[in-house]
Amino acid sequence: MTAIKIQNRKGEKTLQKIQAVDWDISGASIHSLPEIPTLPFNLIKNGSLSEILPVSYRDRVAALGITMAFLSAILRKNKGSIIWCQLRDPDRLHLHAPGLAAFGIDPLRITKVTLSTEKDLLWAMEEAVTSNAVTAVVGILWSEKLYDFTASKRLRLRASEAGIPALLVRSHRANGTTAVDMRFSVASHASQALSTKERPFARLGNPEWQLNLTKSRGIKPRSDHVRWHHETLRLGMAAELGNRMSQSPHRPAIRLLQTG
Amino acid sequence: MAANQISKNEGVMVGQSLADARLLSPTLKVADHDPLNDGAALKKLAHWLTRYSPWVSDAPPDGLLIDMTGCAHLFGDEMAFAEDLMHRLHRFGITSRVAIAGTIGAAWAFCRHSADPLTIVENDKTALALKPYPISALRVDADTAARVTQVGLKTIGAITSKPRAPLAARYGQSLIACLDQALGRKSEILSPITPPPDYRVSTSFIEPIQHLDAVEVNLDNLCSPLIAALEKASVGARRFDLTLYRVDGGAHTVMIRTSALTANKTLIKRLFAEKLKVFAETYDVGFGIDQLVLSAFECERIGQTQSNLTGKNESDMETALQTLLDRYSNRFGRESVGCFIPQASYIPERSERLVPVADASKTAPNWNAFLEQLQGDNHLGRPVALLPRPEPITAIAEVPDGPPVVFEWRRLKHRIVCAEGPERIAPEWWARPAQHVEPTRDYYRVEDDDGYRYWLYRQGLYERGENPHWFMHGFFA
Structure with missing residues (x-):
């Protein structure tokens, strides 16, 4: 008897939840808010070696930015610190x-x-990965001579044994085969500028990047337009804004004063 | 200035003219007096002498002082100690005179004025033994010694019995001071060239070792007693020195440092093994190493760490991190391993500092509070990457004190689409050097039509009549 009751209650609860979700979605559709979908694939897995390459020389900072975005997610989930080589x-x-x-x-x-x-x-990165002391290891290799298939394989094996993600930022000119789990190439993308009529220049939007997954085990290569959300500290798919002003409409009185 | 025994036998004297000396000894070899290199060689020899006692000092121009308290029994007795020392020095081709006495002053006198190259005087006989020595054996300057001798007081014995006050009045306080120091009535401090270690273990080899690999093997034998001594006293050390004494009179020290107090044998051995590998690339073993000394410095009491009930220690990860950072510091240098510390300054390049992890303060600085003070609630105002130094750019602005419309940096033109600013950062009056006044900077965050984001600033203000220049300083991701 009681068991059935509990089950009923459970059922009620789930029903309420569904309704609540429904309501939320309907609410969103009423105001036609742009939906922010999250990335459909789990980006940096534990125990993997990932390479991040800028598309061109000027995209180096974008590569750093996407690295920071990845690190931010890793640090939020785990305790411990990061070794930056x-x-x-x-x-x-x-x-x-x-x-x-x-x-x-x-x-x-x-x-x-x-x-x-x-x-x-490379030695320092390998030691950091195997030390069981850090959450993630990052290496910046703007110029490389030694890093090759063997070096990357070593690093990947060590990382997979230790279960720690290793990230390597390489130069845009980097080529050759390496044994990485994932390789991204990143390019800057113009941000969603927030223009207002009062200002001659638009305000800067959130940083956006074209994130290409060029090599991966198990996932098809893909290219995404992503955006870093400063407010939620998350990397999401960039979605187009609705056709409306982002700020409250300007006050005509002041405008008149200015022009007059 | 000086002549060796062989030339002295042929009649050469100090103070003779070179022509006379050459006449007496046609095969005489002459070298210029080089006090700088002599001093350096003396210092090097003093380092090597630390194999006998950690308390060693050099006394230029030609002396070396060892505080051998408690060291003689390691060689048998004082005689054996001195003979061992003289024998080794003789092998380097150094003529030595050794004196062992209760005070520095007495040892100095016996060493330089005794007929015998080796003098050992017991403590209670010092005054008696000093009596026949001349006044110049007292380390007084030549002028004072000459004046005292002139009046007939030729030996130390002659002035010890005289009343002190007239002597001091006539020849100065220094004579009395030197006399007192020689007789042990006045203290004299021997300051060692290197600070003596807290704990020290040494091992010597009958046959000198030629390879550093052998040093590593022997390190194990050294570590065990040292660690045992540390554990017995329940202390840990922050610095360990391994000193390699070469057969031909040279000592090299390999130092490791740890960020936390440690008495962990495996850690110490690992750090030394890594350091020795780097050290081996440049080190010249010479004719071999015949003694190794491992010493511990900066010792302090260490507390016990308690592990929790699961058997896994909470601070395992932290300990592992410390070990890792210690290994980095020892291999690549302390300066190479750094953490970011906020520095109270509004000037962007001065607002952060990379300090060596080993030197970082125990209390973690508060970045959040600092950033709030730096840029208020907004945390987007600072770029993720900075140029090492701002680079000049040419910029065209629509209005004089507005953001640029177009700018050229490294020969590339950039058309600006979005801009925010200015954020005015004035120079700090308290940090300003007197002659060089930095102009105020107006920072703009801009984005060009390709989506690259920059941090530019205009140095100098139009309203003050300064001639403003534009600079590129950093990049937003």
Whole structure:
């Protein structure tokens, strides 16, 4: 008797839930809010080696951005810190810690290891992966000579044994076969500019990238237009805005004063 | 300045003219006096002497001081100690005179003025033994010694019995001070060239070892007693030095540092093994290594860590991370492993600092509070990547104090579609050098028609009549 009751209640609850969801969706459709779908594939798996390549030289920062987006997701899910390996090169871009706030990353959780040779960098990455001490390992290789199939295979095997994701940012000129789990190429994409009539320039929108999955085990290569949402700290598919102003309509009185 | 024994036998003296000396000894070899290199060689020898005692100091121009308290029994007795030392120095081709005495002053006197190259004087006989020595054996300057001798007080014994006050009045306080130091009435400090370690273990080889691989094997034998000593005292150390003493008089130290107090044998051995591998690339073993000393520095009490009931330690990951960072620091240098620390400054390039993990403070800095102070609620104002230094660009703006419409950077033209700003960052008056005043910067976040986002600034303000220049500073993702 009681069992049936409980079941009934359960049934009621699920029904309510469905209704609630229904209502939500209907609510959304009434206001025709743009839907933000999440990415359909699980991007960075534990114990995998991923390469991130910019499409062109100018897209290097986009590659860094997508790396940060990945790291942000990893750090939100796990405790622990990240080892960031970079070659000592005075002319290259510096990681700017205050800028990490935009990706919701606490700079204290990143330990930067600066190395003088590529050999040391690969060694440091391998050791970090096997140490059971970190959440993820990132290597920045803007120029490479030693990194090849063997090196990548070593790194991938180590990563899969330890179950830690390893990310490697390479140069746009990088070529040759490597044994990675996933390879992305990233290009910047014009953001959804928020233009208003009061301003001569539009405001900057959220960063958007064209994220191409060029190699992967088990997933077909694909190309997505993605957007980083600063508000929710999530990478989502970029969707077109509805045909409406993003801000409240301007006040004609002030406008008149300005023109007059 | 100096002559060796063989030439002295032929009649050469210090202070003779070179022509006379050449006449006496036609095969004489002459070298210029080089005090700088002499000092360096003396220092090197002093380092090597640390094999006898950790408390060693060099006394230029020609002396070396060892505090051998408690060291003699390791060689048998004082005589054996001194003979071993003289024998080794003789093998390097160094003529030595050794004196062992209760005070630095007495040892100095016996060493330089005794007839015998090896003098050992017991503590209670120091005053008696010093009596026949000349005044110049007291480390007083030549002028004072000459003045004292002139009046007939030729030996130390002659002035010890004289009243002190007239002596001090006539020849200065330094004479009395030197006398007191030699007799042990006044203290004298021997400051060692390297700080003495807290714990020290050494091993020596009958046959010198030629390969660093053998050093690594012997490290195991050294580690065990050192760790045992550390554990017995329940202390951990932050720094370990492995000193390799070469047969031909040279000492090299391989140092490892750990960020936390440790008495973990496997960790220490691993760190040393990695360091030695790097060290081996440049190190010259020479004729071999005949002694190894492992010492522990910066020792402090370590507490016990308690593991929880599941048997897995909560701080396992943290310990592993520390080990990893220690290994990086020892292999690539402390400066190579850094974490980002906020620095109280509004100037973007100065607002962060990469400090070595080993030097980072124990209390974690609060980035959130700092960023809030830096840019308020908005956390999008700073780019993810900065150029090492701002690069000048040419920009065309619609209005003088507005964002640029077009700018050229590295010979590429960029047309700006979106812009936000300006964010005005004025130079800090408190950090401003007197002659070089940085102009105020107006920062703009801009996006060009290809979707690349930049952080530009205009240096200088139109309303102040300055001549503004545009710079590229960073990139938004």
